Amino acid sequence: MKQIKIFDTTLRDGEQSPGCSMNLREKIEVAKRLEEMKVDVIEAGFAISSPGDFESVQTIAKTVKDCSVASLARAGELDIDTAWEAVKCAADPRIHLFIATSPLHMEYKLKMTPEQVLEKTAAMVKHARKYCSNIEFSAEDATRSDMDFLTKVVDVAIKNGANVINLPDTVGYTTPDEMRYMIEHMIKNVENADKVEFSVHCHNDLGMAVANSLAGVLGGARQIECTINGLGERAGNTSLEEVVMAMHTRPDIFGEVYTGIDTTKIYRASKTVYNIIGQNAPLNKPIVGKNAFAHESGIHQHGVLANKKTYEILTPEAVGISVNNIVLGKHSGKHAFESRVNEMGYTLTNEQLLKCFEEFKDVCDKKKTIDDADIEAIVMHNIGIEEEGFELDWFNVHTSNFTTSTSTVCLKKGDEKFEAVSLGDGPVDAAFKAIDIIAEPVEHTFDDYKIRSTSAGKDTLGDVTIKLTADGRTYTGKGLSTDIIEASITAYIRAINKMMAAAARAKEA
């Protein structure tokens, strides 16, 4: 049995995609979930890309103990030096350097000849190797490269000290047969191929990233690069949960390989990432979508009642989804609440538990029964990473369908209180304008406002997500309440607090 290493790039390839930016504390939270899930390598960022990225790679390198931590670097000395500076304190640091090898990329992007690319590969792998023995080399756009040239590049990278060779399908262009062939070709034709690990890194432009990664494994790849929820550029990367569960569910095909992933931690990691980026899994998302294990049609329900295996190829429990939907209410005590939260796969600190329980009691006053979806929303809202700043004290709105809405909002910051009044097109707009008068946020665009109910029933909780963008980065705020105006105000304040904290940090740097 051979282990397939899981290299997670949620914090690099995932985070750099639009609308998915995370702050340092959010990245640390994701890294903890990845470590708990036992991924082999965490690619924590691209250290040279910004001081913020450098800091997060370095902090994750210091924090994570049980996985290797990598930083991406272009094939240039300064990139490699900076990557090393950021990861050198990790328990198992890795430098991941790349250069493009396809004719298109070499001619138009790098403006280099194939000979120059070969020389650069040799020199840069050698340079990185001076720092550490864990060197991954990626041939960007490998799947559109000339196979003979790619073979030479890989050969040179290995001769100069790379121990992992990654062959990315950068533009999501390849097919499973081609991917398998490419890996088999390298293993057969490159000298010392048996001394290194081959890796696949697939993008999902044609919806084949998972299939291509699995084909790479059948061809002999020993590492898969992927992201939680398939986050990533354009149509995303290989989804960790899908590729891991495919191997787990089909031992008849993948019986010779295994991953070290604790699959029961998958759902929590997925929820954490969706919560941070302010998205929900599409209902039919494999493995983690709300309907992934739902059986709606009569024929299916009948089959599942007779024997689950008729329509279920994997169980929700295997990925950490709790199916025991016990309903709690205002008479449920802290212990009942805590044990339900634990059964659902969350371990909270005392402080988090108290906060969640307080909110649970508040919600119980307004809503008769609280089910798992409500509890999950309460937990997510209270363990979310918030920046210090303004908090809602109270608000008052006057609205009708024949007058302009008016809102008065009072915010707290430390011991100080601030009040403002504004008119607006509806109560939410009026409240946001009053908040703007108080908070004076930096220039930004208001990108998204989403509201969804956590469960059925008119007394459901309103779960609001707001996205603001300033200076090319997206800031997400979330609010939860049976009152959707209150939920909207909370979400807006939280997004503003994050945006203002980032602006203040940028000013200090």
Ligand code: KIV
């Ligand atoms: O898609 C790609 O080619 C990459 C490399 C930098 C590994 O992300």
Ligand code: ZN
């Ligand atoms: Zn990529």
